[in-house]
Amino acid sequence: MANEIEKSAKRMNVGLCVLDPAGHLNPMLALSSQLMQRGHRVFFLLTTPMNIENIRISKKEFEEGKDYHFEKLWSEDDLRRLREDPTTFYQAVLPPKSSQDEHEIRVPELLLHSMVKSCVEQAPKFIEAVKRCEIDVLISDPILLNATIAAAQTDVPVVGVVTFPGFSSVPLWCGKDTEEERRDALESFKRxxxxxxxxxxxxxxxxxxxxENFLPSLHMLPKSLNLCTGIPEFDEELPAVAKEVMGSGIEETFLHVGPMVLSEEEGHIAVWSKEGKREQESDFPFDRVQKFKEEGRKVVYISFGSMVAGWLWDWEDVQYGRGKPFGARQSGKVFCTDLWQKFFEAFGGDDRIAVVLSSGPKFQDEKEFADHVPDNFIVRPNVPQVELLDHVDAFVTHAGANSMFESIAASVPMLATPYFADQxxxxxxxxxxxVGLHYDDPVAESSAEDLKEKVWSLLENKVEFVANCERLQRSIKTAGGAKRASEAIEAYVADFKGHGELKGPRQKEVLERCGSAASQSDAGSSLRSFELI
Structure with a gap:
């Protein structure tokens, strides 16, 4: 009974704001489950309706309304746009690309959208929700700005959860490796x-x-707590220009907690349709994989991720340069069909190899591939990846963070073929x-012969690659995951003494009105003036 009283006394109202893609959502689902198990109440502060049903499915062991709640911060127009065409959702509040200025055209749509919606339209709703729900701590992917603004206005503690392998993975700078490129991208963002x-x-x-205060796409306050789902080995030093903007002390707020994961039984999101419902996988032929292995073949698994072979198949942003699509050089279709053809040439008919290809939903539309699958290939739109990795010898992957962690956990060496973003x-x-080999630009750098050579290098030197996987597994295990993250959040909130003043001039008369009817009116005026500028 004493434990229950102590647990109740420490109970917090947690405001949690997430990005929609599964790679960003899954760690937050694991963290929210751990927080609820520890007796805290979670308010999902959702800026789009994409994942309500997904969260409900994931939280089936918890009671909606008691353990968790939804705060819906989107508009009916948002809902309509998302249902009509999710790929254009971020463009709805932006000028059409044909009329974007020379700097807008260089900034990814997600970052433009986040700034516009967060600063002008959603910030008042978000602040009001924080007050109404009596939120004790905000937790957010720092790509989003809403939670950071609300924390600064209400002096509520805020926790950033970086769902990339390292704090140095700044979305604004994806595909940009030099200080000059990074400074140029930051200047374009500002202008x-x-x-x-x-x-x-x-x-x-x-x-x-x-x-004065924020690095675009890594919105952190100096007295926040910032968690990363990677480990120190995966990270690099924060770029110099980032330290100039954020202050060198920001690194004192950083904590690597390693992957935060749920099993599918616990609520992990696997593959989702645009309506937010799980797509049913056909029964995967593990018996055929086993037969290949009994024949003495090595089994190679290939997957380029759900986005490149799905939503990004006809991605037009690539025509505007590498900045717009987070460093991508081709549409998803060009990327996939080029590499599919090379792998067919490299391994088709090779009786030493069997290949499992997770193709995504577009493969059957490409008849030149769908009608000529080699006999030693198994092609499926989706595969049970975690289970399959226990049966394969090498993994050709787009190097998404989740896939990378899962491969390391299964001790499977990787050939990384990155498409965009942190990959x-x-x-x-x-x-x-x-733990593997990689290409910087897979389409331009690879050939069928070179792919064959690299995959065989993984297979022939597997002992060394596995030893390095096992070394990283030990580091991941000691990082602590969702349990350590929850403990760190509780300690941070208990010791929180306010955010203090931000840099730059502050308009105190505006701050005093924040949350009042007058402030809401000012916000509406700002929105109208913004749309007319």
């Missing part, structure tokens, strides 16, 4: 018209100077840590 207008609105509404840095890390 983009919609960003500059949003920053002015933020200053008018809340007295916050965005560019470029992850691919380099795979080589650096000796």
């Amino acid at each position: 983009a018209g919609v960003i500059a207008n949003a920053a002015r609105s933020l200053k008018q509404m809340y007295g916050i100077d965005f560019f 470029f840095g992850n691919a380099k890390m795979i080589s650096r840590e000796g």
Whole structure:
């Protein structure tokens, strides 16, 4: 009974804000489950309706309304746009690409959208929800700005959860390896018209100077707690320009907790349709994989991830340069069909090898591939990846963070073929840590012969690669995962003494009105003026 009283006395209302893609959502689901198990109540502060049903399925062991709640911060227009075409959802509040200025065209749509929606439209709703729900701590992916603004306005503790393998994986700089490239990208972000207008609105509404205080896509406050689902071995030093913006002391707020994962039985999201419902996988032929192994063949698994072979199949942003699509050089279709063809040539008919290809939903539409699958290939739109990795000898992967962690956990060496975003840095890390090999630009650098050579290098030197996987497994285990993250959050909140003043001028008369009817009116004026600028 004493334990129950102690648990109740420490109970917190946790406001949790997530990005929609499964790779960002899954760690948050694991963390939220751990927090609820520890007696805390979680409020999912959702800026889109994408994952309500997914969260309900994941939280089936908990009671909605008691253990967790939904705060719906989107508009009916958001819901309509998302249902009509999720791929254009982020463009709804932005100028069409044909009329974007020379700097806007270089900034990814997600970052433009986050700045506009967070600063101008959703911030008042978010702040009101934090007050109404009596939130004790905010937890958010730091790509989003809502929680950071709300924390600064309400002096509520805020925790950033970086769902990339390292704090140095800054989305604004995906595919940019030099300080010069990074400074150039930051300057373009600042000079983009919609960003500059949003920053002015933020200053008018809340007295916050965005560019003085925040690094775009890594929005952190100096007295926040920031967790990363990677481990120190996966990280690199924070770029110099990041330290200039955020202050060198920001690294004192960093804590690597390693992967935060749930099993599928516990609520892990695997593959999801655009309506947010689990796509049914056909029965996977493990008996055929076993037969290949009995024949003495090595089994190679190939997957480029759900996004490149799905939503990004006809991605038009690539025509605007590598900055717009987070470093991607081709559409998903060009990327996949090029590499599929090379792998067919490299291993088709080779009686030493069997290949499992997770193709995504578009493969059957490409008749030149679908009608000519080699006999030693198994092609499925989706595969049970975690289970399959226990049966394969090598993994050709896009180097998404989840796939990378799962491969290391299964001691399977990787050939990394990155497409966009953090995958470029992850691919380099795979080589650096000796758990596989990588390409920087798979389409341009690879050939059927070179792919064959690299895969055979993985197979012939597997002992060394496995030893390095096991070394990283030990580090991941000691990182602590969701349990350590929850303990760190509780300690941070218990010791929290306020955020203090941000850098730059603060308009105190605006701050005093924040949350009042007058503030809401000002916010509406800012939104209208923003749309007209």
